[in-house]
Amino acid sequence: MNRRGAQRLRGGHPWVFRSDVVQAPALPAGVVRVEEENGTPLGWALWSPRSEISLRRLEVDPSQTIDASWWHTALARSIARRAPLANVANAYRLVHGEGDGLPSLVVDRYDDSLVIQLLSAGMDAWTDTIVESLRELTGCTGILARNDPAARDREGLPREVRLLYGDVPRTIEVNEHGVRYLAAPWDGQKTGAFLDQRENRVMIGALARGRALDCFAYHGSFALHLARHATQVSAVDISAPALARVNEHAERNGLRNIEPVQGDAFEVLRAWHRDGQQFDTIVVDPPAFAKTRGALDGAIRGYKDINLQAMKLLAPGGLLFTASCSFHLSRGLFFDMLSDAVADSGRRFALRSITGQPLDHPELINVPETGYLKGALLEAME
Known part of the structure; x- marks a missing residue:
C-alpha cells in the first residue's frame, strides 16, 4: 500500500481504501498479509476485492498466523x-x-x-x-x-x-435490569432489538416522575423503564403494530400506566402544546435521520424541531433525555442543535449528563466510525 494507507494503519485506524492499495492481491476475499511499498510488514488484514474499503486490518503482528x-x-x-x-x-x-x-x-x-x-x-x-x-x-x-x-x-x-x-x-424474551420485553431476531430492527440504549433506559427510568412521554417508542423499551417510577406514560409511535407490542410488553411486566398513542411524533407534540399539556419526564429517541452525509442538513432541522417541541412540553423542573444514533451528526453538531432548540424555546435548560455508548458498544477514540450514539439529559430550570 502507499504511504497514506500505511500512515492510516499506524495511526490506529484499520481501514485502507482501494485508492491506497498499490498492488491488489490476486486472491479471493479472505485474509492477506499487508506491506508498505518499501516492503515493511504491517500485519494481516481482511481483503474485499469489490469494496471501496479494500483492507481492514485484523492483526498488527506479521509473525502471527490467522487461523x-x-x-x-x-x-x-x-x-x-x-x-x-x-x-x-x-x-x-x-x-x-x-x-x-x-x-x-x-x-x-x-x-x-x-x-x-x-x-x-x-x-x-x-x-x-x-x-x-x-x-x-x-x-x-x-x-x-x-x-x-x-x-x-x-x-x-x-x-x-x-x-x-x-x-x-x-x-x-429479554430481561434488562428487571424489565422484560421481546426481541425479534429474524425480522426486528437491527439484530432484533435496540441494545445500545440499555443503560440510558435504566438511567432515565430511575429518574422518571409524574407524567412521562416516550417519543418514537417503537416496542416501548424506554416506556417500560419510565413506567416503573412515573405516574403515567404516553408512548408515541406512528406504527400500530409497534404499539400493539408496547401493550404486550406492558402486560408482560404487570404495568397498567402506559398509554400507546398512534401518530406522527412531530404532529402529536405540536397538538399537545397547543392544548397546554405538560410532561415531567420526556424521552426523545428518534431513528437515524441522517443516514448519509447528504441528508445531514435536513436531519439537523428534524432533530431541532422534535427537541424544540419536547422542550415546550416539559414542565418546570422536568427532565428531557434526548439522543441521536446518526453517525453523521457529530457530538459537536448534536449540541449545537440542542443549543439552537433551547434558544428558540425561550427557556433555560441545564445539562445534567452527557451519554455515549455502553460497555458492549466500544467507541475507539481514533476510529470515529465506531461511534454513533450520543445523548444528553437536560433539566428545565423554569
Missing part, C-alpha cells in the same frame, strides 16, 4: 469484556466490529441465541470458523445470520437472513 486458533482467541477476548453485563441483562453485544478489533463483524447475544452480521467479503469468508468458535465459547443453542444490511451490497455479497446453527426462535 482457527487466532479467531478463537480474538472472539474469547471480546466476549470476556462483556462479563459484567451478564449480571444485569441476558441480551447484549458480544462483538462490536472495529471497536473490538474484529472489523465488519457484529455478534449480539439474546439469551441462549446469537445473531451475527458479517458485513465484509473478507469477514464473510471466515463464517464457518467464527460460528464454530462462538458455539464453543458461548454454549449457544442457535446462531442466526442477519446479513441483510445494505453494507453487503458494496461488498458484492447477497443480503439474506439465514440460520447457521441450531434453532433461533422468532421472538426471545
Whole structure:
C-alpha cells in the first residue's frame, strides 16, 4: 500500500481504501498479509476485492498466523469484556466490529441465541470458523445470520437472513435490569432489538416522575423503564403494530400506566402544546435521520424541531433525555442543535449528563466510525 494507507494503519485506524492499495492481491476475499511499498510488514488484514474499503486490518503482528486458533482467541477476548453485563441483562453485544478489533463483524447475544452480521467479503469468508468458535465459547443453542444490511451490497455479497446453527426462535424474551420485553431476531430492527440504549433506559427510568412521554417508542423499551417510577406514560409511535407490542410488553411486566398513542411524533407534540399539556419526564429517541452525509442538513432541522417541541412540553423542573444514533451528526453538531432548540424555546435548560455508548458498544477514540450514539439529559430550570 502507499504511504497514506500505511500512515492510516499506524495511526490506529484499520481501514485502507482501494485508492491506497498499490498492488491488489490476486486472491479471493479472505485474509492477506499487508506491506508498505518499501516492503515493511504491517500485519494481516481482511481483503474485499469489490469494496471501496479494500483492507481492514485484523492483526498488527506479521509473525502471527490467522487461523482457527487466532479467531478463537480474538472472539474469547471480546466476549470476556462483556462479563459484567451478564449480571444485569441476558441480551447484549458480544462483538462490536472495529471497536473490538474484529472489523465488519457484529455478534449480539439474546439469551441462549446469537445473531451475527458479517458485513465484509473478507469477514464473510471466515463464517464457518467464527460460528464454530462462538458455539464453543458461548454454549449457544442457535446462531442466526442477519446479513441483510445494505453494507453487503458494496461488498458484492447477497443480503439474506439465514440460520447457521441450531434453532433461533422468532421472538426471545429479554430481561434488562428487571424489565422484560421481546426481541425479534429474524425480522426486528437491527439484530432484533435496540441494545445500545440499555443503560440510558435504566438511567432515565430511575429518574422518571409524574407524567412521562416516550417519543418514537417503537416496542416501548424506554416506556417500560419510565413506567416503573412515573405516574403515567404516553408512548408515541406512528406504527400500530409497534404499539400493539408496547401493550404486550406492558402486560408482560404487570404495568397498567402506559398509554400507546398512534401518530406522527412531530404532529402529536405540536397538538399537545397547543392544548397546554405538560410532561415531567420526556424521552426523545428518534431513528437515524441522517443516514448519509447528504441528508445531514435536513436531519439537523428534524432533530431541532422534535427537541424544540419536547422542550415546550416539559414542565418546570422536568427532565428531557434526548439522543441521536446518526453517525453523521457529530457530538459537536448534536449540541449545537440542542443549543439552537433551547434558544428558540425561550427557556433555560441545564445539562445534567452527557451519554455515549455502553460497555458492549466500544467507541475507539481514533476510529470515529465506531461511534454513533450520543445523548444528553437536560433539566428545565423554569
